[in-house]
Amino acid sequence: MNRLKRLMQGRNGTDQFAIALLYFSVALAISGSLLEQGWLIFLSYIPLIMSVFRTFSKDIASRRRENQDYLTAIYHLKAMFKRKKKFVTGTETHRYYICPHCKQKLRVPKGKGRVTITCPHCGKEFKKKS
Numbered sequence: 018m019n020r021l022k023r024l025m026q027g028r029n030g031t032d033q034f035a036i037a038l039l040y041f042s043v044a045l046a047i048s049g050s051l052l053e054q055g056w057l058i059f060l061s062y063i064p065l066i067m068s069v070f071r072t073f074s075k076d077i078a079s080r081r082r083e084n085q086d087y088l089t090a091i092y093h094l095k096a097m098f099k100r101k102k103k104f105v106t107g108t109e110t111h112r113y114y115i116c117p118h119c120k121q122k123l124r125v126p127k128g129k130g131r132v133t134i135t136c137p138h139c140g141k142e143f144k145k146k147s
């Protein structure tokens with residue numbers, strides 16, 4: 018255990034990005050063998066090597082920055098999917114529509130039956146079920 022501790026001293030160690038790269042590598046390898054595509058298995062070594070490199074890297078500042086960039090990208094991606102999901106399914110209390118005249122996104126309270134919506138952007142009206 019001490020030898021491992023000494024080996025990892027001054028190194029980046031595993032971070033979220035390294036773990037994600039490992040998962041990506043495994044996913045590539047599994048899909049490569051399921052689809053019998055040798056090149057996918059070969060490709061799976063790239064994120065694996067990157068992950069090992071990150072874990073043992075001594076340039077901690079750069080690795081931290083990359084990990085932060087990765088986390089930021091994931092955050093934005095999740096937020097984007099959340100917005101898309103909200104738009105498609107609505108929330109508990111509201112539904113979302115696009116104004117047919119100006120393409121503005123509109124939020125309408127749910128459960129009011131058929132309503133006439135006045136777009137606050139272009140001022141035109143259209144009917145929708147809420």
Ligand SMILES: [Zn+2]
Binds near residue numbers: 118136137
């Ligand atoms: Zn409009």
